[in-house]
Amino acid sequence: MLLRPMTPSSARSKMSETTRPVQLSLWSRLWPxxxxxxxxxxxxxxxxxxxxxxxxxxxMSAVPIAMIVIGALYLDQCPIERYIPIYLIxxxxxxxxxxxxxxxxxxxxxSRGPASSNEEQQQCKxxxxxxxxxxxxxxxxxxxxxxxxxxxVDMFDSRSPYFCEETLYLFAYWLTNVSYLLLALTCxxxxxxxxxxxxxxx
Numbered sequence: 001m002l003l004r005p006m007t008p009s010s011a012r013s014k015m016s017e018t019t020r021p022v023q024l025s026l027w028s029r030l031w032p033x034x035x036x037x038x039x040x041x042x043x044x045x046x047x048x049x050x051x052x053x054x055x056x057x058x059x060m061s062a063v064p065i066a067m068i069v070i071g072a073l074y075l076d077q078c079p080i081e082r083y084i085p086i087y088l089i090x091x092x093x094x095x096x097x098x099x100x101x102x103x104x105x106x107x108x109x110x111s112r113g114p115a116s117s118n119e120e121q122q123q124c125k126x127x128x129x130x131x132x133x134x135x136x137x138x139x140x141x142x143x144x145x146x147x148x149x150x151x152x153v154d155m156f157d158s159r160s161p162y163f164c165e166e167t168l169y170l171f172a173y174w175l176t177n178v179s180y181l182l183l184a185l186t187c188x189x190x191x192x193x194x195x196x197x198x199x200x201x202x
Contacts, residue, residue, distance in 0.1 A: 061099070063095070063175070064091075064092040064093070064095040064099075065092065066092070067088040067092030067095075068088070068089050068093060068096075070085075070088060070171050071088030071092065071168075072085075074165045074167065075089075077158075077163075077164070078163070078164040078165060078168055078169065079162075080149045080152065080153055080161065080162045080163060080164050081145045081146075081148065081149040081164065083141075084142075084145050084146060084149070084168065084169065085168060087138070087141070087142040087145055087146075088168075088172055090138060091135070091138055091142060094131065094134065095135070097131065098131055098132070098135065102128065142172070142176065143176060146169075146172050146173055146176055147176075150173070153169055155169060155170075
């Protein structure tokens with residue numbers, strides 16, 4: 001029986017046939033190792049935070065509109081502190097304007113791409129910084145007006161000089177408290193994320 005000589009093409013095909021099962025078996029062994037950390041507890045924590053943040057973002061998008069509407073409806077129904085409805089209207093308008101400016105800056109950076117210079121980026125940031133400072137100052141002023149009236153407010157007798165419409169005052173009061181709660185929750189999440197990053201790095 002004569003042995004036929006092996007050509008280079010047949011040798012390459014023979015080698016590929018022999019090595020392919022080894023590659024598949026190695027990949028099938030390594031693939032669960034890649035999946036395991038992704039689907040671990042940290043992955044589910046991250047996904048839960050994404051869902052929570054998305055829900056909070058959708059809720060916060062509707063809050064400025066509610067602030068403007070409630071402040072306008074009860075504009076003259078808080079004689080104990082007439083600036084509370086004005087605070088809601090101005091704050092809601094400022095938040096909406098800040099959202100529009102942020103969306104415009106993001107669209108401008110995306111449309112310009114890497115071609116945008118540092119000077120152009122600084123000009124974009126220069127539009128939002130004064131508004132951010134105003135929002136912080138206005139929030140502090142609103143805290144003063146809301147909590148100063150809290151000890152004497154009367155939400156039932158509309159003829160009283162200490163009267164403030166119940167829906168108006170409770171909305172402003174709890175909105176301020178929820179803002180502090182979200183701020184504390186954000187700081188806590190940031191600290192936990194930093195601690196997790198330090199532990200993972202070590």
